Amino acid sequence: MKKIIYLSLFLGLVSAVVTGAMAGVNTITAPIIAEAQYQAFRAAVNFAFPTADNFEILAEGEEIESPHIIQILEVFEGGEPIGFIYHKIVPGFGGPINYMMGIDFDGNFTSFSVLSHSETPGFGARIVDEPDFAASLIGTHAGSQIDILTGATNTTTPIVRAIGELHQDFMNRR
Amino acid sequence: MEAKHKKYNYKEVLTAGIFKENPIFKLLLSLCPALGVTAVLVNSVGLGVIILVSLIMTNTIIAIVGKFVPDEIRIPAYITIIAGVITIMEMMVHAFMPDLFAALGVFLSLVVVNCIIMGRAEAFAAKNTVLASIYDAIGNGLGIIFALAVIAFFREFFGRGFVDFGFFRLNVFPQEYAIGFLVQPMGAFLMLGIIVGIMSTIAVGKNNQKKAALKSQKTATTKAKG
Numbered sequence: 001m002k003k004i005i006y007l008s009l010f011l012g013l014v015s016a017v018v019t020g021a022m023a024g025v026n027t028i029t030a031p032i033i034a035e036a037q038y039q040a041f042r043a044a045v046n047f048a049f050p051t052a053d054n055f056e057i058l059a060e061g062e063e064i065e066s067p068h069i070i071q072i073l074e075v076f077e078g079g080e081p082i083g084f085i086y087h088k089i090v091p092g093f094g095g096p097i098n099y100m101m102g103i104d105f106d107g108n109f110t111s112f113s114v115l116s117h118s119e120t121p122g123f124g125a126r127i128v129d130e131p132d133f134a135a136s137l138i139g140t141h142a143g144s145q146i147d148i149l150t151g152a153t154n155t156t157t158p159i160v161r162a163i164g165e166l167h168q169d170f171m172n173r174r
Numbered sequence: 175m176e177a178k179h180k181k182y183n184y185k186e187v188l189t190a191g192i193f194k195e196n197p198i199f200k201l202l203l204s205l206c207p208a209l210g211v212t213a214v215l216v217n218s219v220g221l222g223v224i225i226l227v228s229l230i231m232t233n234t235i236i237a238i239v240g241k242f243v244p245d246e247i248r249i250p251a252y253i254t255i256i257a258g259v260i261t262i263m264e265m266m267v268h269a270f271m272p273d274l275f276a277a278l279g280v281f282l283s284l285v286v287v288n289c290i291i292m293g294r295a296e297a298f299a300a301k302n303t304v305l306a307s308i309y310d311a312i313g314n315g316l317g318i319i320f321a322l323a324v325i326a327f328f329r330e331f332f333g334r335g336f337v338d339f340g341f342f343r344l345n346v347f348p349q350e351y352a353i354g355f356l357v358q359p360m361g362a363f364l365m366l367g368i369i370v371g372i373m374s375t376i377a378v379g380k381n382n383q384k385k386a387a388l389k390s391q392k393t394a395t396t397k398a399k400g
Binding site for chain 1: 213243244246247250251254255257258261262265266268269270272276277279349354357358359
């Protein structure tokens with residue numbers, strides 16, 4: 001019995017020291033990470049809505065029912081909301097595709113920008129390397145029929161499928 | 175538990191990790207990063223450096239505290255320490271090298287369960303002095319960087335037609351002729367297999383030479399005796 005208490009206390013001590021060290025480093029790095037993320041959002045907002053002057057995070061993580069949407073930003077111009085930006089991750093052919101889509105209150109897409117992906121060069125990577133796919137999305141209504149890219153079926157199908165989910169969420173929020 | 179005052183050959187401890195007991199090519203450990211991130215040379219070297227730094231830190235800490243940790247909770251205590259060190263590394267990389275953080279993704283957190291870090295802690299650092307453990311960590315870390323760089327170099331070379339060193343891009347042949355599937359996950363298996371095969375062939379050849387040399391020496395001495 002004495003031994004068990006000793007072992008538990010020892011392990012507790014180890015955990016406490018490690019947690020303390022992690023918390024210490026976190027106080028240094030957390031503001032830098034938050035600042036970098038804010039800048040990334042800022043850039044995405046300006047790209048989707050050039051006239052926007054402010055934005056806030058509407059929902060993120062567990063609050064959102066749809067599994068592929070990880071963050072939703074609401075964008076403002078002069079205090080009036082003008083649209084949303086959906087930050088999504090869908091499984092592509094070579095790995096997760098991490099991208100943002102801007103949508104205005106009429107339901108039309110205003111941007112499609114890929115943050116990271118691991119698709120095959122010459123096939124799936126064309127969603128980034130060639131403007132066709134992004135161009136086919138921008139200005140299109142979220143509820144309309146959207147074509148996938150030939151030769152990049154496994155890359156673009158999940159993105160197009162996830163648009164239905166986005167549309168549903170958009171209709172609920174608007 | 176009386177510590178044995180063994181004389182270390184530091185040079186041997188250092189080079190063992192790089193060549194003779196290379197974690198990836200010889201022990202076939204730490205294959206998760208070897209297969210997962212080696213599509214791009216710069217990222218593989220980045221992850222290799224992260225593993226090297228983490229190894230030095232974990233080996234040092236465990237060499238110091240290892241003697242005080244009761245045997246029954248050895249593994250959970252080591253895992254806690256390793257997880258803490260890797261999480262700290264992860265936060266630092268996220269803050270100061272965001273591009274590398276984005277490129278490595280989940281593989282950075284997965285360093286926690288990297289066999290080689292736990293392996294060196296358990297097999298070497300816990301039983302040896304701090305200085306020897308640091309040498310061991312540097313040796314194994316360099317071995318991992320070397321292995322990751324070699325795999326990534328050839329995957330980019332054949333799979334992309336160019337090798338991107340970060341500061342310099344070596345164009346080899348037009349991208350149309352590249353074997354695209356080598357930069358995909360299954361290409362990693364093939365490349366790793368080929369490289370390990372070549373390395374083993376060289377090692378076996380060297381061993382045979384050594385044996386032959388030993389044999390001829392023996393026969394020579396027995397003849398001389400006779």
